[in-house]
Each structure stands twice: as structure tokens, then as C-alpha cells.
Amino acid sequence: MVNETFTSNISKSWMREALTARGDEQRKLHQRAADIRDKTVSRAVYFRGLIEFSNKCINDCLYCGIRKSNNAVKRYMMDKEEILDAVEFCERAGYGSVVLQSGEQKNKKFTGLISSIVGDIKKKFPKISITLCVGEQEKSVYQEFFDSGAERYLLRIETSNAEHYKKLHPKEMSFSERYRCLNDLKNIGFQVGTGVMVNAPSQTLDMLAEDILFFREIDADMIGMGPYIPHSKTPLYITIINKTESLNLTLNMIALTRIMMPDVNIAATTALQALHPKGRELGLLSGANVIMPLVTPIHYRNNYVLYDDKPCRNESSLQCANCVTERIYAIDLVPKHRVTGDSLHYINRITSHHVNEGKGVDNDS
Numbered sequence: 001m002v003n004e005t006f007t008s009n010i011s012k013s014w015m016r017e018a019l020t021a022r023g024d025e026q027r028k029l030h031q032r033a034a035d036i037r038d039k040t041v042s043r044a045v046y047f048r049g050l051i052e053f054s055n056k057c058i059n060d061c062l063y064c065g066i067r068k069s070n071n072a073v074k075r076y077m078m079d080k081e082e083i084l085d086a087v088e089f090c091e092r093a094g095y096g097s098v099v100l101q102s103g104e105q106k107n108k109k110f111t112g113l114i115s116s117i118v119g120d121i122k123k124k125f126p127k128i129s130i131t132l133c134v135g136e137q138e139k140s141v142y143q144e145f146f147d148s149g150a151e152r153y154l155l156r157i158e159t160s161n162a163e164h165y166k167k168l169h170p171k172e173m174s175f176s177e178r179y180r181c182l183n184d185l186k187n188i189g190f191q192v193g194t195g196v197m198v199n200a201p202s203q204t205l206d207m208l209a210e211d212i213l214f215f216r217e218i219d220a221d222m223i224g225m226g227p228y229i230p231h232s233k234t235p236l237y238i239t240i241i242n243k244t245e246s247l248n249l250t251l252n253m254i255a256l257t258r259i260m261m262p263d264v265n266i267a268a269t270t271a272l273q274a275l276h277p278k279g280r281e282l283g284l285l286s287g288a289n290v291i292m293p294l295v296t297p298i299h300y301r302n303n304y305v306l307y308d309d310k311p312c313r314n315e316s317s318l319q320c321a322n323c324v325t326e327r328i329y330a331i332d333l334v335p336k337h338r339v340t341g342d343s344l345h346y347i348n349r350i351t352s353h354h355v356n357e358g359k360g361v362d363n364d365s
């Protein structure tokens with residue numbers, strides 16, 4: 001099991017070595033991470049039903065298939081009833097949590113609608129916890145989302161290196177603004193999730209090591225990391241990628257993150273499955289503990305394609321529910337239905353905050 005001395009002595013050269021581990025060394029790394037996961041946050045795998053409710057976006061990230069310049073995408077926005085139907089499916093499937101994800105829009109009509117939908121979900125499905133993933137917003141907007149009932153927010157930093165960030169994004173976007181957003185989310189009281197692309201263009205092993213240090217520095221509660229997979233309609237498209245290298249690096253990132261941040265929630269992202277038929281299982285075996293089955297209505301899925309070869313586009317939500325549950329059983333982990341699966345890291349930091357203030361905390365998670 002990881003201990004204080006071990007984590008405080010971790011050096012970047014050790015991290016680089018771990019990231020490049022292959023063969024027996026890699027197996028040992030993943031086993032060590034899985035053992036830490038088992039002892040710290042248990043063998044339970046939590047479900048987050050992923051509803052990609054709109055592909056409209058004002059941004060032009062250089063790697064993203066739904067960037068605003070991609071005119072080949074048919075834009076959509078699910079209406080409130082469709083979103084509530086999808087959440088109802090999540091409740092029936094036993095998912096304790098939903099993720100409402102979209103491209104970024106900052107207008108009041110859009111953000112107001114999100115707050116209203118969050119409020120309606122809370123009224124109709126009070127036991128389901130809500131994660132939002134709708135990009136960079138003003139602090140007052142985040143506060144409105146929180147006050148409406150959203151508990152968690154995902155905002156991937158994509159890379160913690162400001163220079164590298166510039167290479168992946170148009171000049172209107174900045175690392176400092178994204179960092180500001182993560183801080184605001186934290187200060188408001190969200191469980192905050194972030195993450196990076198792995199094996200992205202111009203990325204080095206040092207940058208990946210620094211990404212994990214960044215997760216620790218901002219005290220993230222949830223981490224989601226996917227391999228960089230090029231999309232043919234983007235400026236960063238390259239025709240040849242080394243899938244094995246991307247898979248190995250991403251799995252090692254998951255394992256290292258678990259070793260260095262034992263109590264966070266880590267997603268086994270669907271993108272892993274684009275590289276290997278059992279990619280998500282491999283993610284779980286490397287220390288992840290969250291899975292995000294798609295609940296987006298099937299007729300929208302081909303228009304929410306951030307990277308080429310995105311899996312699960314032609315399976316119904318029910319097929320996805322059954323498939324992921326079987327995959328979890330097959331690797332001897334425990335699919336955990338009907339629990340919100342809050343990040344233990346979040347519970348620990350809130351508890352210590354309240355204890356420090358002498359207030360105590362109620363913890364029913």
C-alpha cells in the first residue's frame with residue numbers, strides 16, 4: 001500500500017520510468033495501483049450515465065471533432081423532455097449519477113436552461129447526483145448551476161503545460177482562463193473533475209508527469225484521461241497513430257494517478273475502447289473505478305464524435321447498460337448500482353475542512 005513517505009519521495013524521473021514501463025514492470029505497476037484502489041476506495045465500480053445533450057460549441061479546439069469549424073457535423077440540442085427521459089433511463093438502469101455533457105455555449109438562454117433542467121432532475125430523481133460538463137463559464141453561472149442542484153463538474157485541462165495548451169487550442173482560449181474556472185468550481189463547492197489527453201501531439205513524458213502533479217496541486221476529486229485519437233476533420237489530424245503506445249501510456253497514467261492520489265475517482269474512459277476491444281476493462285484493471293455508459297439517444301450519437309472510431313455509437317442505452325455490467329463482472333470487480341459514488345477524496349477534504357472549522361460533517365455516502 002502507498003504510504004506518505006513513498007508519495008512524498010516520488011520524483012519526476014521515477015514517474016517517467018513508470019510511464020514507460022512495459023511487460024512485467026507494467027503488470028506490477030497496474031497491480032500495485034489496483035491494490036491501492038481496492039484498499040482505499042474498494043472494488044466497487046460506479047456508473048455515470050453520459051448524456052451528450054448538445055454538440056453546439058463556440059470553440060475551435062484543434063483536436064475536437066465537434067469544433068465549430070467542422071461544418072460536416074449536424075448540430076443538435078436535446079429538449080428538456082428528451083433529457084429527462086434519458087435520466088429516467090439512468091434511474092431504471094440503477095446508475096447513481098448522470099453526466100450532462102455538451103459543447104460550450106455561454107449565452108444566458110443556454111446556461112439558464114441547464115439550471116432549469118438540473119432543478120427538474122433534482123425534483124423528479126432526487127437520489128441521482130448530477131455532474132455537469134459544459135465548459136468554461138463565469139463564476140456566477142457556476143454558482144447558479146450549483147444552487148440549482150448540480151454537485152459535480154468536469155472540466156479537463158487537457159494539458160497542464162501552458163505552452164502545450166497553446167498548441168492544442170485557438171488563440172482565443174487560454175490556460176489561465178481554464179485554471180480560473182477550476183478554481184472557481186472548487187471554491188463554490190463542486191466535486192471537481194479534470195484530466196488530460198494522453199499521447200497528444202507535441203506532448204512529452206515530462207509533461208505527463210507534470211499533469212499528475214497538477215492534479216494533486218489543484219486537489220482534484222475526479223480524473224478522466226483518454227488517449228489522443230485524431231479526428232479527420234481537425235487541424236491536428238494525423239493519419240498514423242501508434243495505438244499500442246497510446247494505450248500503454250494511458251493505462252500507465254491511470255495507474256500512476258491512482259498510486260499518487262489513492263482516494264480520487266478515476267474513469268475508465270470509452271476512448272480506451274477505441275484502441276482495444278477491452279480498453280475499459282484494462283483501465284479498471286489499472287486502477288480506475290468509474291465507468292460512463294452512453295445514454296445519449298442513439299439517433300444523436302453519430303453527431304457527437306470527438307474523435308474517429310468512437311465506440312458504442314450503434315448500441316442502445318440498454319445494450320450499453322448490460323454490456324458494461326458484464327464487462328465489470330468479467331474482471332471480477334463489483335458493479336455498484338443505486339449509489340451516487342461520491343469521490344472519497346471529496347468527502348475527505350470536505351470532512352477535514354469542516355473539522356478544521358469545528359463544525360463536523362454528516363456523511364451518508
Ligand code: SF4
Nearest residue numbers: 057059061064067103
Ligand atoms: S473540446 Fe469542447 S470546447 Fe473544445 S471544441 Fe470540442 S466541444 Fe468545444
